[in-house]
Amino acid sequence: MEALQxxxxVILAGGRARRMGGADKPGLEAGGATLLERVAAAAPGRVVVVGPPRERPHAVYVREDPPGSGPVPALRAGAAEVRAPWTAVLAGDMPFLRAEHVTALRAAAEGRHGAVMVDAEGREQWLLGVWRTDRLRAGLEAYPGASLRGLFAPSGSGCIRPFDYARVRTPEGAELAAFDCDTPEELARARELLRDGTD
Structure with a gap:
């Protein structure tokens, strides 16, 4: 089998975390490491973090302009730093993400514009996907909106051409791959599961 490119x-780690009381969500710890460190450990290639600079993890740090202006401007800033033909787009708050989950997405994307993980309810997790870098940049350049769903899967007859992507269900036994920590309750659950060795 031919090796994948x-x-x-690109890890988005600069949101306002309103449901977390405005805390520095990617910097919160779970299982002995910050949420951002855990995501970065699963991230392939050159890691670009869109968010405030930190000592850890080692990465290229950039900010959207203005900071806090949303995921689409953040993704534009991050994608500009990518050197590889493919880009993994990841949230900075997924403590159970593993390298093999991203590899599965990359394999599923072959021959298409990309691939995105879907949860148990069949919802696309737009911050857990792999995309062809040139197509991602072209889409971002043409897109006037603010939502990632509108970027990747626009509805109606607008000028934005939809991405051709594979939908990848979380693997059996790895249902927590797309679990993110948006609330104190979700963070507490992640910490409890990691204490129990569920990782």
């Missing part, structure tokens, strides 16, 4: 990573 290289993939870099």
């Amino acid at each position: 290289e993939c870099d990573s």
Whole structure:
């Protein structure tokens, strides 16, 4: 089997975390590491973090302009730093993400514009996907909106061409791959599961 082309990573880690009381969500710890460190450990290639600079993890740090202006401007800033033909787009708050989950997405994306993980309810997790870098940049350049769903899967007859992507269900036994920590309750659950060795 031919080797897959290289993939870099863009981790979005600069949101306002309103449901977390405005806390520095990617910097919160779970299982002995910050949420951002855990995601970065699973991220392939050159890691670009869109968010405030930190000592850890080692990465290229950039900010959207203005900071806090949303996921689409953040993704534009991050994608500009990618060098590989493929880009993994990841949230900075997924403590159970593993490298093999991203690899599965990269394999599923072959021959298409990309691939995105879907949860048990069949909802696309737009911050857990792998995309062809040139197509991602072209889409971002043409897109005037603010939502990732509108970027990747626009509805109606607008000028944005939809991405051709594979929908990948979380693997059996890895249902927590797309679990993110948006609330104090979700963070507490992640910490409890990691204490129990569920990782």
